[in-house]
Amino acid sequence: MADVDLEQFEFGSAHRTGRAKGDYQLDRLRRLAEFQLELAAAQRERLTRQERRAREVWLAKLELENLAQPREARIRELESWARELSASKDWLENKVAELEGSMADRRREIGDLLEAKEWLEGRCAELERSVVDRQRVADASELRASGMRAAGEEWKRQLLFRLLRKAGLLRDLDLG
Amino acid sequence: MGGRIVLFGVDGLDWARLRRNIAAGRAPHFAALLEHAAWAEVPVRPCIPGLGGAEGGMNSPTLWTTIATGQYYFQHGVYDFCNLLDSRDEPPLFESRHVRSPRIWDVLTAYQRRSLVAGYYVTHPAYEIDGVMVSDLFGDVADPAVVWPAARRDEFARLCGAASYAEYVDAVSRLSRTDVSAGGVTPVTSACGGELAREALSRFARWSDERFAALQSEAAAERERRLIEYRLVYPYERDRRIHRAFQRLLETEAFDFATVYYRLLDFVGHGFWTEGLSLPPAFVSDFRTVIDEAYAWIDECLGEVRATLVKADLLVVMSDHGFDANLGASDWDSNAAIYEISYGRHAEPAVMIVAGGPRRGRIEDVSLLDIAPGVYDYFGIELAESLDGGPIPGLLHEGAPRHVPRIARYPYQPPGRSAQVSEREENEVKARLAALGYLESE
Numbered sequence: 001m002a003d004v005d006l007e008q009f010e011f012g013s014a015h016r017t018g019r020a021k022g023d024y025q026l027d028r029l030r031r032l033a034e035f036q037l038e039l040a041a042a043q044r045e046r047l048t049r050q051e052r053r054a055r056e057v058w059l060a061k062l063e064l065e066n067l068a069q070p071r072e073a074r075i076r077e078l079e080s081w082a083r084e085l086s087a088s089k090d091w092l093e094n095k096v097a098e099l100e101g102s103m104a105d106r107r108r109e110i111g112d113l114l115e116a117k118e119w120l121e122g123r124c125a126e127l128e129r130s131v132v133d134r135q136r137v138a139d140a141s142e143l144r145a146s147g148m149r150a151a152g153e154e155w156k157r158q159l160l161f162r163l164l165r166k167a168g169l170l171r172d173l174d175l176g
Numbered sequence: 177m178g179g180r181i182v183l184f185g186v187d188g189l190d191w192a193r194l195r196r197n198i199a200a201g202r203a204p205h206f207a208a209l210l211e212h213a214a215w216a217e218v219p220v221r222p223c224i225p226g227l228g229g230a231e232g233g234m235n236s237p238t239l240w241t242t243i244a245t246g247q248y249y250f251q252h253g254v255y256d257f258c259n260l261l262d263s264r265d266e267p268p269l270f271e272s273r274h275v276r277s278p279r280i281w282d283v284l285t286a287y288q289r290r291s292l293v294a295g296y297y298v299t300h301p302a303y304e305i306d307g308v309m310v311s312d313l314f315g316d317v318a319d320p321a322v323v324w325p326a327a328r329r330d331e332f333a334r335l336c337g338a339a340s341y342a343e344y345v346d347a348v349s350r351l352s353r354t355d356v357s358a359g360g361v362t363p364v365t366s367a368c369g370g371e372l373a374r375e376a377l378s379r380f381a382r383w384s385d386e387r388f389a390a391l392q393s394e395a396a397a398e399r400e401r402r403l404i405e406y407r408l409v410y411p412y413e414r415d416r417r418i419h420r421a422f423q424r425l426l427e428t429e430a431f432d433f434a435t436v437y438y439r440l441l442d443f444v445g446h447g448f449w450t451e452g453l454s455l456p457p458a459f460v461s462d463f464r465t466v467i468d469e470a471y472a473w474i475d476e477c478l479g480e481v482r483a484t485l486v487k488a489d490l491l492v493v494m495s496d497h498g499f500d501a502n503l504g505a506s507d508w509d510s511n512a513a514i515y516e517i518s519y520g521r522h523a524e525p526a527v528m529i530v531a532g533g534p535r536r537g538r539i540e541d542v543s544l545l546d547i548a549p550g551v552y553d554y555f556g557i558e559l560a561e562s563l564d565g566g567p568i569p570g571l572l573h574e575g576a577p578r579h580v581p582r583i584a585r586y587p588y589q590p591p592g593r594s595a596q597v598s599e600r601e602e603n604e605v606k607a608r609l610a611a612l613g614y615l616e617s618e
Contacts, residue, residue, distance in 0.1 A: 009225050011248070013543035015566030017559070017582075028248065028564070032226055035250035038261065046264040 179488030179532065181551055181572070182426075183280075183435035184481060185243075185296065186474055187236055188442030188520075189495035189527045191217055193471065202472040205479035206529075209493070214535035214571060216542035217525035220497050223544045224249060229256055230614045231497075231522040236442065237270050239496035239526075239544060240297040244279035244435075246548030246563040252277040254298055257614050258606075269605060270298045271595045272311075277562065278588035280548050281305050284433055286587050287557050292425045292434035295418035303591035307431060310421045315348050315414065316605060319596040335420040348413070349604075373404065376412045380444070380469040381462060400462075406608055407447030408466065411440045412473075419477050426484040433551060438477065444470045445499040449520030452501035467520075490532040490554075490572055494547065497522040535570045542568060553577045560585050 011028035012019035019025075164170040197203040198210070220234050223242050227233035227249060241254040249255045253276035258267035262274060275298055281291035282305065291307040293299060300311035301321030310332060314322040322341065323329040329341040338344030377383040377391075391397050391404075415438045422436040448466040450459070478493070485491060500523035528542055545565025552559055553567035556578060562585040567577040597605075609615045 009222075011225070011564065013545040013565040014541040015543070015546050015549075015568055016564060017566055018561075019566075028250075032248070032250045035253075035255075036226060039255065042260045042264060046260060049264055 179486070179490055180431060181433050181490045181492060181554065182481065182485060183433070183547070183551075184478060184491060184493045185240065185435060185437040186441055186493065186495050186527070187240075187437065187439045188445045188497060188499050188522070189474070189493070190441075190445070190498035190500075190523070191525060191527055193467065193499065194527065197468055197471040197475075200468070202468060203475040205475045205482060206493075209478070209482070209491070209529055209531045212536065213529050213531040214533060214537060214539050215530070216528040216539045218528050218542050218544060220522075220524045220526050220544065226250075227255060234497045234522040234524075235614065236439075236496055237297050240437065241275060241279070243494060243496065243544050243547045244281075244296065245275075245277045246545050246552075246565045247277050248545070248564050251562065251564070257609055268595070269597075269602065272299050272301055272303055273591050273594060274298070275590060278586045280433060280435070280551050281307065281309070282588055283548075283552060283557060283586045284555065287555065289432040289555055289557075290430060292422070292429055292431045294422035294425060294434075294436040295414075296435055296437045301591070301593050301595050303593065308425055308429060310418065310425075312437065313595075313597070313605070314421070315345060315417050317595070317597050317601045318342065318345050319601075321593060321596070332417075332421045332424065335424055336417050349601075372413055373409050376409050377404065379473070380408060380412070380466045382465050382469070383462075387462075403447055407443045410608060411443035415440045415477075419480075423480060423484070426481065432555065436481070438474060440470050441467070441474060441495075441499075445520035446518045447520075449499065449501055452503070453505060453519055455519070485532075488532070490530065492547070493527065493529040493531075494544075495527040496544070497524065497526050499523055530571055533570070533572050534574045539568065539571065556580070558583050562586070 010019070011025055011032075161170065194203065194206060198207045220239065221232070224233040224238060225248070227238065229235060235256055237254050237257055238249045241252050242249060245252045253261070253274060254270050257269060259270050259274050260267045262268055278286070281293050284291050285306040288306065291305055291309075293305070293307070293309040295310060295312050295314065297312055299309060300313040300317070301319060302309040302311040302324040303321075304324055308328065309324040311322045313319070314332065315336070320326060320329065320341070323332060330339075333339075333341040333344035336344055338347060374385075374388050377388055383391075391401060418436060418438070422434070425431075426434060444466050448463040450464050482491060499520045502518050502521035505519045526544065528539075528547075543565055545563075546568050547565070549559055549563050549565045550567040550572050554572040558580040559566070559577075560583050569576050606615055
C-alpha cells in the first residue's frame, strides 16, 4: 500500500456535491479500509499458499535428496565402472588396432610369399620345360650319336674292307 | 441536450510531449482542437489513495475504470491488471464481470441512452448494452464474446482484411507467439520479419529497407526484435483494428455516447523514451522518432474521428496519466530482460481536452472522477451518491449542473459471463504486460 496520510486526505473531487460532509468522508474511508483489508487478506492467503507450496517443495526436495544419496553413490560407482570399462575399451581398441596392423603386415607378407611362390612355380615350370627340352635334345643327340656311331662303325667297316681290298687281301666280297 | 459525446481515450498521452508535437506541426488536429477547447492538467494520484504496485498505483485498468465509473478503485473493484480477489493462485486479468460498479455505458443503458464502446479497458467479455461493444481483447483471443451483439463480430474482422473473426484472430496469433517459461518471457519474434513490422518501423522509426534487413540478419538483435514486437508492432496493430471498428461504428450507428481507447502511446512511451536518459547512441539513433511519430499517428486518428462529428457534438480527449523518463531504467547494454527495462514511466498530470462545450482555455480542479458525472449531468440523468466526482460547471453544457434529486446508486448487475481465454492467450497478454513492467514475470 502506498504511503498516504489518510487523516489528511479528503475524498471526492472538488466538484462532488457533499464532499465536505463527514458522512461521506467516513463512508469512503470505511470503504477504503474494507477494500484494503480484503486485498490484504487475499495477499496474505496467497502468501500463505505460496509459503505452503514452498514448504512442500522444500520437503520434497529434502526427501528427494535422501532418496538421491544412495542413488548418487550408486551412480558414482557406476560412473567409476564406466570409466574402467571405458579404459578397457580404449585398451581393447588399441589392441585391435595393433592386431589389425599386424594382420595387415602378415597379409602383405603372405602376399609377397604368394608372389614368390608363383614366381618359383613359374620358374619350376620353365625349368621342367627346359629339362624336357634338354632331354629331348639329349635324346635326339643320343639318337644322332648312336646313328653317327652306327654310321661311324659302318664307315670304319667299309674303310677296313676298302683297305683290305686295296691291299688285295680281300677278294671282292659281297659286302652285302 | 442535442449533441452526442465522444470520449477519445489515449493511454499515456502526455501534456509536455503533446505540446512539443503541436509546436513542431506533427499534431494539427490536436492543435485545432485546443484553439477552441477547454483543457486541464489532471492530477492522478488523488484518485488512487492508498494504492501501490506498479507505476505507483497509476495503472491503466484502475484509472480508466475510475474515469468510466466516477468512483475510486475501492468502489469499482479494479485495482490492478490481475484480480487477486478472484483467485489467490492464478489471478486472472480483470474481466468485465469483476467491475463492481456501473460504467458510463451501463448507466446510459439503464436510462435508454445508446452507447458505442471500442477497446475500452476491462470490457472483455463484451456484454449486452444498449448499443455496441467491442471488447479490449478483440483480436487477441479466440473467445467469441469479443463483440456485443455477437452477430457483428465477423463484420469488424472483415474491416481488417479477414473473412471471419476466427480467421483474423488466427492471423494475429501467428504474428507473434510468446512462450512464458520459467525465469522470464521468451517471445518467438516472428512479428519482426513481416510486412507489418516493416511498415511500423518505416512509419515510426523511419528505418530504411537496409536497416530493416539488418534487423532480420543479426543474431545479436534478438532483444531488439523483442522490444520492437512488444512495444511497437503489437500496439500499432491493436490500435489500428480498434480504430477501424470505431470509425465503422461512428459512421453507421446512432448513439448518444461513444468511446474508444488507444494504447500505442503508452507502449512506445515505455519502450522508446530516450530523453533525459543516458542510452547508447545507436539506440537513440534507431528509435528517437518513434514516440513523436506515434503522436502524429494518434493525431491522424483524432482527425478521422472529428470528421464524423457534427457541430453539436462534444469531443472529450482523455488520458489516464502522462509520461516521463524512468531514471531507474536499466542500461540497454545490460543483460536485463526486456520486462526489466522501461525507459518511460507513468507520471502526472493526465490530459483532458473538451471541445464543443461552452468553456474555453484552462480549467482547474479537474479530476478523473468528474468525467462520468459530467456525462450523466449532460444527459439529464440524476447523480448518484455512490459517485465520487461531480460535473464540472459549464464544461459540457451551459450553466451549472442540473439540480435533480440524487439517488443512492445506479441499478447495475455485473455481467455474469467469464472470459473463455485459453492459457496460451492469457499468457501472451500477461507476457506483454510483463514486458512493460506491469506484472512480475513468474
